[in-house]
Amino acid sequence: MSDIRLVVDHLKMDYEGPFDYNDLVTLIQRFIFERGFDSKLEKDFEQNTPSGKQMEWQDAHWKRITDYMKYIIRVRILVSNYTKVDAVKDNKKVKVGNGKVIIFFDGIMELDYFGKWDSRPIFLFLRVLFDKFIYRHYTERFEQRLAYDMNHLYHTVESFFNLYRHYRLVKAMPHFANI
Amino acid sequence: MKPEEFAVESMPSPTTFIQYKGVWDMQDLYETLADFFRDQKFKFYEVVYKHKHPSPFGAERQYVWRGERNVEEYYKYVLEIFIHTYDASDIEAVMKDGTKRTFTKGRIRIQFRGRVNFDYEKKWEGNAFYAQLRNFYHKYVIQKKIESIYWDEFYYKVFNKLHNLVQGRLKMESEQFEAREMAGVH
Numbered sequence: 001m002s003d004i005r006l007v008v009d010h011l012k013m014d015y016e017g018p019f020d021y022n023d024l025v026t027l028i029q030r031f032i033f034e035r036g037f038d039s040k041l042e043k044d045f046e047q048n049t050p051s052g053k054q055m056e057w058q059d060a061h062w063k064r065i066t067d068y069m070k071y072i073i074r075v076r077i078l079v080s081n082y083t084k085v086d087a088v089k090d091n092k093k094v095k096v097g098n099g100k101v102i103i104f105f106d107g108i109m110e111l112d113y114f115g116k117w118d119s120r121p122i123f124l125f126l127r128v129l130f131d132k133f134i135y136r137h138y139t140e141r142f143e144q145r146l147a148y149d150m151n152h153l154y155h156t157v158e159s160f161f162n163l164y165r166h167y168r169l170v171k172a173m174p175h176f177a178n179i
Numbered sequence: 180m181k182p183e184e185f186a187v188e189s190m191p192s193p194t195t196f197i198q199y200k201g202v203w204d205m206q207d208l209y210e211t212l213a214d215f216f217r218d219q220k221f222k223f224y225e226v227v228y229k230h231k232h233p234s235p236f237g238a239e240r241q242y243v244w245r246g247e248r249n250v251e252e253y254y255k256y257v258l259e260i261f262i263h264t265y266d267a268s269d270i271e272a273v274m275k276d277g278t279k280r281t282f283t284k285g286r287i288r289i290q291f292r293g294r295v296n297f298d299y300e301k302k303w304e305g306n307a308f309y310a311q312l313r314n315f316y317h318k319y320v321i322q323k324k325i326e327s328i329y330w331d332e333f334y335y336k337v338f339n340k341l342h343n344l345v346q347g348r349l350k351m352e353s354e355q356f357e358a359r360e361m362a363g364v365h
Contacts, residue, residue: 044346046353
C-alpha cells in the first residue's frame, strides 16, 4: 500500500450564472494535459430533467514525477439546472448555457506507488524515516509544486467564469436595452 | 507454478463510464460504433444481446460489443463496450424536413474496457523457461515501449476517441477530447 498524502483537500468553487459547460471541461482538460498529466475519466453522467440538465463529471489525472512519487489531480464538477438561454454580449445575441456549478479540486501526492517499501514493517519504518527526515526537503518541494499547480488551475477556472461577466441574460435585461 | 501465472499478458486501460438520461438514436449509435471499429481496422463482434421483458416503465436491453485488432505480431488491442439501457421506449419524432424518425427515450449506461494484449498467439508459453524469458523481456527490454508507445497510442488514439465519439452521438454537453490535437498519422 503506497503512502497517499492529501495536499489540496476538496478545494471548492461555486458559481451560478451563464457559462459554457463544454468549454469549462475542455479548459480543465487542456490545462492539465499541457502539464504532462495522463487522464482517467471516472464519471461522465448526464440527466435530462424538466428543470434542465443535471451533470456530474469527474476526472483523475496522474503524473509520475519520479519512480517513487506520483501526482494525482482530481477534479469533480457538479452541474444542476443547466439550460441553454439567450444572452447579449457586445450588443449581439448569443446562446449560452446557464446553471449552477460546484467544482471540487483534490491534489494528491502518492509516494512509493509501486509499493516496494511496504512488504515488511522494517521497510515501512525506513520509508517513513526517509520521507520525514532525510528527503524531507524534496518531499516538501514536491508538495509545493503540486499546490502551486492546483492554485493555478483554480485561478484559471475562476478567470474563465469571470469572462462571462460580460454576458447579460435576455430575461434579465430591460426592454429598452440596445440589442 | 504454471508459466501463465507470473506472466505480464496485458496492460489494461482505466475503465470509463457514461451515464445518460434522455433521448438518443440507438440505430445511429450502433452504426457509428461499427464504423469506428471498421475505420480503426478492428474486428467487431456483438457478443451479447439481451432484451428483457419490458416493465411498465420500458424495456431493459443489454449489449456487449467487442473489438479486436492485431496491431503487430506481438501485441493487439482489445476493446469491450458494455451497454445497458433501462426504461427504454421508442418514440417517433418528426424532423424539420417532415420525415419521421424513431428515437429511444430512457436511461443508458455504457462501460468501456480496453487493454493491450501481448504475445496473443501464446508463442512464449510452451514451457516455464520461455515464459520467464517473456517476463524478462517485458520487464527490462520493452517496458518503456509498452508504457509510452503501445499503451499510450491505444489509450489516446483509440480508447479516448471512442469515448468522445459516443458522447458526441448522445449529444452530451461534455463533448470534449483533450488529445484531439495529438500528433500522429490518423
